[in-house]
Amino acid sequence: MDPDRPHIVVIGGGFAGLWATRALASSPVRITLVDRCNHHLFQPLLYQVATAGLSSPDIAAPLRHILRKQQNVEVRLAEVRDIDAAANRVVLEDGGKLEFDYLLLASGATHAYFGHDGWAQHAPGLKTLDDALQLRRHLLLAFERAEAEPDPAKRAAWLNFAIVGGGPTGVELAGTLAEIARHTLTNEFRNINPSDAHVRLIEAGPRVLSSFPEDLSGKARRQLSKLGVEVSTGIPVTHIDGSGYHLGDEFVAARTVVWAAGVAASPLAKTLDVPLDRAGRVPVASDLSVPGHPRIFVAGDLASVQQDGKPIPGVAPAAKQMGRHVADAIRARLQGKRAPDFRYKDYGNLATIGRMAAIVHFERLKLSGIVAWWFWLAAHVFFLIGFRNRLVVLLNWAWAYWSYQRGARIILGHDDEDQPRSTRQA
């Protein structure tokens, strides 16, 4: 590639970074896309991997493969250590250095425990494929431990599942977990009845799915109850440890607590040395560049953008739009023009709840129940990257729907809390 072309470094191969990179396909630039994972992840379906409905490769595709035909891109599997904004340089953990003409920082978000970092080990979150596989292992093992436990109180604690956070991920996890307990595992155990499992969704605020209008939020709550989920709103979790959690003053013995509440920006934002918002995100200018650093852009979950007095939500469509906008802005700058202002176009909002249950809000259109679920299904299969993935995912879903089964109920790897693994049984 022509080394005289301007060099664009993109950090993060999520929706923002990948869409920006693709939008620059025919521009006279060199792009280096850096990610510490080798794959783009279709994060909206991550909960399906955590609940054994899909396997990891169904919702992930290698970045190199997606971009193989785009000759102006080099993909680099590496961890970023530091951004030297003054020197226009990115420093990698492996010692490599990338000098840039323009930088897009799109490294996304991670879990936040609101100052209770000790909760992390007892209440894992869900952001990466590794998180999802760890959660899948934990959920499946909980039923196994219950089956082997003679003490009724201890057994009940293994069958007590709490999900903290009533946003889309929490709702999806709770609804799916209830389905697994009530339908998927039927007849498989001899000492427990899996449908004795208790699934509780905990939201400190007044209602679940608070980004939706109040009536849809209420419908979502009723659909969750119908699926067997107990919904607790208005009381915060005050403590989590290995034996259970406190909801306000009440202690509940539970061996599984899943964290779907807090999101914090990637710590890379700190290396920019600019003021951040409370969640650690970078407040950006109207063209998505960093104030004081016109060659650096931020997009996706890491960007803090207000529009018409409201924050732009951390959802995939917003990240894609921001990524494409940054590509436009860089092209404008290269031509000596002023970069345009970013304007988020809200196409609507949809959330799935469980088997045949979802809510949809598109401008004046409000749907819930089966119709909303079909809508959600079609949208998600359509947006999955890669022909093969779409077909396999559809097939898996068709099979899951018909049989109530989940194809990926395989316990892999090893928790430290579990029995030691030896090479005894092959």
Next chain:
Amino acid sequence: MDPDRPHIVVIGGGFAGLWATRALASSPVRITLVDRCNHHLFQPLLYQVATAGLSSPDIAAPLRHILRKQQNVEVRLAEVRDIDAAANRVVLEDGGKLEFDYLLLASGATHAYFGHDGWAQHAPGLKTLDDALQLRRHLLLAFERAEAEPDPAKRAAWLNFAIVGGGPTGVELAGTLAEIARHTLTNEFRNINPSDAHVRLIEAGPRVLSSFPEDLSGKARRQLSKLGVEVSTGIPVTHIDGSGYHLGDEFVAARTVVWAAGVAASPLAKTLDVPLDRAGRVPVASDLSVPGHPRIFVAGDLASVQQDGKPIPGVAPAAKQMGRHVADAIRARLQGKRAPDFRYKDYGNLATIGRMAAIVHFERLKLSGIVAWWFWLAAHVFFLIGFRNRLVVLLNWAWAYWSYQRGARIILGHDDEDQPRSTRQA
């Protein structure tokens, strides 16, 4: 379940243990099937997971699910610590104890490094799904490391792949790896040409696939060469470390060495306190019981059985036949009859080599090349457990064949040798 029924304990949910359990479905017994994994694994396709062609759930099904309708079975996810043959008791790592009337020990085999246990960390083997995922990660990372390596000699070492052992697993891995390097990764890298990768299959004996007739073995070797694999026979590997291996006196720099050579019986055999053969297997009586312990049977890879002066091979059909035989033997004993003698029926032998390349030997029928490959494909898809798996696997294969792509090229988890993982890029 009626606690007065005779209690059969089966250790291991592989082909031998699972087939024995299913064959006892309508017998008036209680069965406890103990396995440290929650799934039955279709081991003949494990190399496809290691080479990113299939994902784990495609070749594994939860034991509980397979056996959910068989009311006389309880599945127990546990590690076995000890077998007390005198007291007819199995002791579990979790402290549980299982008293048995009859025991089937079918815990299979693991890797053996012929006394060089230090090689294990540099040359991982392939027996479990965890092994396969670790190998997949290593293979995919090798190309990534090569891409990032400026030093030509170090880069070549990352592109040097050695597979030790010319049996079916070694041949399958070598052929598939050559295809990945030559076809799958085309156009994806900017600094390396993946087809510069060098794949070498090393067999200390005189020929690969030595369980086949000499002419088929020669055809397999020619098919491997055509796929781009260098086949070395007649020289043993004398040393392996993190930088490479010695073949006889020659040192070869290679960052990837895969162990497909030695198999040793599960260490559980030792707790029986009977004489074992050189590989640690249990020499059994003609009815597959352990001499001196008529209530204990051994089947599958752990059993050492001679027939017509030849050892019965460690393949899935033999394990299934042994498992079914043990079920017959236990039924006969319960009726006060003498257990029948086991007789292995050899239906033939088949091995796949790579894209459209395989060999088949069924009595007088000898096939190689495309016809043999279709034969192999049909047999393996047919024998995969579970409707959903068959369809998904077929679909994945059709797609892989049409596109040269492999759907599961996702790097998960973390090797200690790699860069430290932090929460920087989300």
